[in-house]
Amino acid sequence: MNKKVLGLVPLAIFILLSVFLYQGLFGNPREIQTGRLGHNMPAFSLPDLMDEKKTWTDKELQGEVYLLNVWGTWCPTCLAELGYLTELKEKGVKIVGLYYDQAYDPDFGDKFDVVALREEVNNMLSRAGNPYAFNILDLNRSLALDLGVSGAPETFLVNKEGKILVHHTGDMNTRVWRAKFAPAIQELTP
C-alpha cells in the first residue's frame, strides 16, 4: 500500500472511535434497553423473604405507586444505597425489595439456607437502615429475568396500574432521584 494512505489509517481509526465515544457520552450506558419499560409488571407469584408462608403476586402490588429495588447482601453498592433509600422511605416512598441471590445456583445443586440468609439480611438492614416495606424472594431469578435485570442494584418505578415508568441500573442517590425518578413521580400526581 502507498505510504501516504497507510499514514492515514491511525487517524481514520481514531475518528471512527471518537464518533462512538461521542455517542456513548450522550447515550446513557446505565440505561440498558429493557423491553419492559412502559409495559406492565410481569405476572409472578413469589414468597416473602422473611415468611415463606406469605406469597406476593403482581395483582397484590397494584393500586399504589412504588419502587421495586433489586438487591442482595453480597452487593456492596446495595449496602451503600440503603441509607438513601431509607431516607426516601421516611419521606413516604413505598419501596419493595426484590431479593436477588447471587451465590445460589440451582443448576449446580447448591444448597440454599434461608435461615442463614434471613439472619444476614436482618443484620445488614438493622445496621445500615431498612427501607423496605417487604422483600420478595426471587430465588430462581424468574421475575428478575422477566424484568431484564442484569445485576444489582437496579430500581424500577411502578405506577398504580402496575406499569413500569423508570428502570435505573446502579445505585440510587440524590442526583439519580432528582434526574430520573422525581420528574416521573411529579407527572403521576396532578
Added chain:
Amino acid sequence: MIPEIGYFALVLAMALSLLLCIFPLWGAYSGNLRLMRAAPSLALGQCLFVIFSFCILIYITLTDDFTVSYVAQNSSSTLPWYYKVTSTWGGHEGAILLWLVMQSTWTALVAMMSKSLPWVLRARVLGVLGFLGVGFMLYTLWMSSPFERLLPYYPVEGRDLNPLLQDPGMIIHPPLLYMGYVGLSVSFAFAIAALMTGKLDNTWAKWSRPWTMAAWAFLSLGITIGSWWAYSELGWGGWWFWDPVENASLMPWLVATALLHSLSVTEKRGVFKSWTVLLAITAFSLCLLGTFIVRSGIIVSVHAFATDPDRGLYILAFLALVVGGSLTLYALRVSEVKSEGRYQFASREVSLWLNNIFLVVAMLIVLLGTLLPMIHKELGLGAISIGVPFFNKMFSILIVPFALLLGIGPMLRWKQNKLNTLFPKWTINVVLAIIITAAWLFGGYDHVAPLTFMGTALAVWIFLATATDLLQKVASQATIPEGIKRLGLSYWAMVLGHIGLGFVIAGVTLTSAYSVERSVSMKPGEIATLNEYEYRFEGVNVISGPNYSGHAGEVTVLKEGKKVVLLHAEKRRYNVGMQFMTEAAIDDGFFRDLYLALGEELNNGAWALRIYHKPYVRWMWLGGLLISFAGFIVLADKRYRRSSRTRSSEAVA
C-alpha cells in the same frame, strides 16, 4: 481567602502555560531565538505556581476548612493527618490537581535537563507540553476546581475520605500511577516535536528514551501497587478484575512497553522510525482515553468516580484536538520517513518487531473488551457484557508466543544470525523447562491442568533463557569478574525486567490454579481446616480507631499442631459515612498467603469467616516490582543518559 489564593495561583499558572505554548512554538517556527529561550523559565514558573496551589489545598484540608466543597466532600476532622493529605487526591477535583502537579513537574524537569538539545527541538517539546498544560488547567479552572466554596451554608463536619482509600497503598498508588501516566506526555511531546521538525532520525529516539523509561517505570510500579492494594484492602482476595479503570492504566503500559523496545531499535539501528513515533502518540492518547473513560461515566465501572457528561465532553474535545491533531501531523509527515538499516529474518530487529506486535495486539484486546459493550449498544445490537473470561482467555493465548520469543530474542544479534549455534541451546532450555515444571507441579499437587503446566513452563523457560544468555555473555570475557563488569546496567535491567515477567507469569498461573477458599461459620474455639493449615477461631474483640469502630476476629493458624501465626481480621464501621469495611488479615509468605476476612455476626454467637489459601500470589507483585526497578536501574546507567547529552549543538534554524 486562602482557597481563593490557591485558585488564583492556578490562574497564573495557566497564563504561564499559555505563554509556554505560544512563545517557543512561534519562536521555533519563525526562527526567533529570544522567544524560544523564554520556554525554560516559563515552564519553571508554571510548575512553581501549580505546586503552590497544591500546597494550599493540602493546607486547607489539614485545617478542616469545610467551607470548601472539596474538603467537605472528601475529608473530616477526625481523619488522621496523613489520610487528610491523601484525601487531597482521593476525589476527582483533587486528583486532577495532582495530575497538574505531575504534568508541570515533568515539564520543568524537561526544561532543566534538555540543555544539550538544539533550541528548535527543545522549544517545540516544551511548547507541546505547554499546550497540554493549558488543556488540563483550563479543565481544572473551568469545571473541576477543588477550591470551590460552599458559602453561605457549609457543613460543620466533612463527609470523610472513602474508607476504601484509607490505606497506605492508596497514599502512594495514585501519585505513582499519575507520574507514569503524565510522564508519557513527555514521550508524546518529543514525538510531536520530531514530527514538526521533520527530522525523525535516531537522535530523537535517544532523547526520548530516558524519559519514556522513567514514565514507564513509574507506571509499572503504580499498577503493581494498585493490584496489591486491591488484594489487601478489598477483602475478596482478588488482584485483577479487568475493570475499565484498571484497563485504562494497563493499555498505556502495554504500548509504553512496546515503545521502549522499539525506541531501542530506532536508536541503535535507525529502523522502525515511523512506527516508534506512532507508538509514542498512541501511548499518551491511551492515557487521555483512559482519563475520559474513568471521568465521563461512559462505561460502568466498579470504581465510583464523580462522573459528569459535561466533563466528559470537555475531555473528549481535548482528546479529539490532541490525538486528532497529532495523527494528522503523523499522516502528513510519515511518507517522508525513510528507513536506513537492513536486516534479515533471524535478527534482533525482527524479534523486537514481533514483541511490538504482541504487545499492541494485547492492548487492542483490552481496548476492544473495554469499549465493545458500548459500541455494541450504540450500533443498536443490544447490551452485551464482556467479562473476565474473555480477557483471561485472550491473554493466556497471547502470552505463549510472547514468552517463547522473550527467551529467544535477547540471544539474537542485530541484522542477522546463524541460527544453528542457537538452536541446541533453545532445545536444551525447552527440555529443561518441561522437566523442572513437571518436577515442581507433580511433586506438589495432585491435579495439574494443561494450562497450568504451560504457564509455569513458560515462566521457567524465561528464567532459563535469561540465565543462559547471562552466563554466555559473562563467559565470553577472559575472567568472570571482567565479564560481569563489561555488562552495562542496561543489560542487568533487561535481565531483571525479563525475570520479573517470569515471576508475574508463574504467580498468575499458580495462584489462579491452586488458590482455595472456604466460607465457614465458627464459634470461639472451633477449628476449620484448609489445605495443611488449621484455623482456630479465638473470638472477637471490639476495636475503635480514630474515625471508626468495629470488631476484630482473632484466628490462630496451626500447622501440624504448631502455631504459625495469629491472624487479626477487622470489620470496621466508619463513623461519618456509616460504611463498613473489611480489613483482611494476611500472613504473607514467599510460597503462599493465608488470607482471612471477617464476615457478619450470626445469631448463635458464631461468626462468618472466609479463609483463603493463595499459593505464590506474592510472585506477581515481586515480578511487578522487579520490572519497575529494571526501569529505574536503566535511568541510573550513565551510558544511557549520556547518549542523550552527546549532541550538544546550539543549532538554530
